[in-house]
Amino acid sequence: MIWSQAGRLHLASVKAGAVRMYGSDGRDKLIEMVGPALEQVRRSQVKSLVGVGGTITTLAAIDQGLVDYDPCRVHGYSLTTEKIKQILNMLAALDLVDRRRVPGLQPERADIILVGVRIALAVLEGLDLGRLVVSESDILMGLIQEEVEIK
8 A cells, every 4th residue: 555645655565465365264364464554544544545456457347347358448447335345245146157257357367356355345444435546557657657757
């Protein structure tokens, strides 16, 4: 997580990605892992959240029913907490075979997507923001841009 406070960038790294958390002890373990970082972010009183990564972009693609992934339709897309909960409930009601058929969900992500969505919800609910904006860019893109702009 990266945020700005008093004109300075802050970060907190949490080893709680969808692949790493797959098969873990569930929500309590997740809250234990992300809770301290969320507390730091909450203290900064952030007003918006930008989400990056496979789970977040997949949620945008699923919500739009994208049969063919379109980064232009995913980038900048807004997802509410309620919409993410609806998608989670829909995916959780399906077995793995049926999840692989969901438009917008890459079949190879069908096994880990539930964990990833639970992580996204934990962050959104933990920050009490109600929505996030999806980005196709990630921290590496930001670092490259920063490096190029400095030189």
